[in-house]
Each structure stands twice: as structure tokens, then as C-alpha cells.
Amino acid sequence: MSPIKKRRIRNYFYLGNQYRQEFRKQMRMFIIFTLGFTIAFTWRETIFDLSKALIVWLTHPTNPNATSVWASVFITIICAFLIFLTTRWLRDKPVYP
Numbered sequence: 239m240s241p242i243k244k245r246r247i248r249n250y251f252y253l254g255n256q257y258r259q260e261f262r263k264q265m266r267m268f269i270i271f272t273l274g275f276t277i278a279f280t281w282r283e284t285i286f287d288l289s290k291a292l293i294v295w296l297t298h299p300t301n302p303n304a305t306s307v308w309a310s311v312f313i314t315i316i317c318a319f320l321i322f323l324t325t326r327w328l329r330d331k332p333v334y335p
Contacts (some may be wrong), residue, residue: 289313 289309300303 285313286310 286309289312291307292301293299293305293308293312297305297308299308
């Protein structure tokens with residue numbers, strides 16, 4: 239094989255340092271996301287039960303089936319608030335020259 243062909247093949251399979259860093263970053267994010275999802279799934283029922291108990295304690299409902307809906311609304315409001323805080327905290331800061 240000629241040296242020119244070898245160089246072309248080597249350039250085709252060359253993995254730069256930036257690619258490796260980006261790949262590691264993406265793998266870390268994937269692992270963190272997976273573990274976070276696992277933790278959230280584990281605590282899902284507990285959080286829902288605690289929310290239902292809080293709604294029952296606050297409202298003393300006559301229809302116990304309504305507590306499930308109100309607990310879901312309560313969890314949605316709390317999570318939306320946390321998403322809002324997180325996006326404000328993690329937003330890109332302006333860079334001043």
C-alpha cells in the first residue's frame with residue numbers, strides 16, 4: 239500500500255483530543271442521567287404518598303379519590319418551580335470583555 243493511501247486511512251480513523259473529551263463528557267452525562275432517573279423512579283411512590291398525606295391533612299376531603307389529583311397538581315407545581323430555579327441557576331452567564 240502506498241504511503242499516501244496509508245495516510246488517508248490513518249486520517250480517516252484519527253480521533254482527536256477534543257473528540258475524546260466530548261465523548262467522555264457525553265458518557266458522564268448519560269451515566270448521571272441514568273442514575274438520576276433510577277433514583278427518581280425509586281422515590282416516586284414515596285413522594286406521591288407523602289403528597290397525598292399532605293393534601294389530606296390540609297383539605298380533609300370528602301372524596302378520597304380527589305386526593306390523587308391534588309397530589310399530582312402539588313407535585314407538578316413543586317417540580318415546575320424547581321425547574322425554573324435550576325434553569326436560572328445553570329444559565330449561561332454573559333462574558334464581559
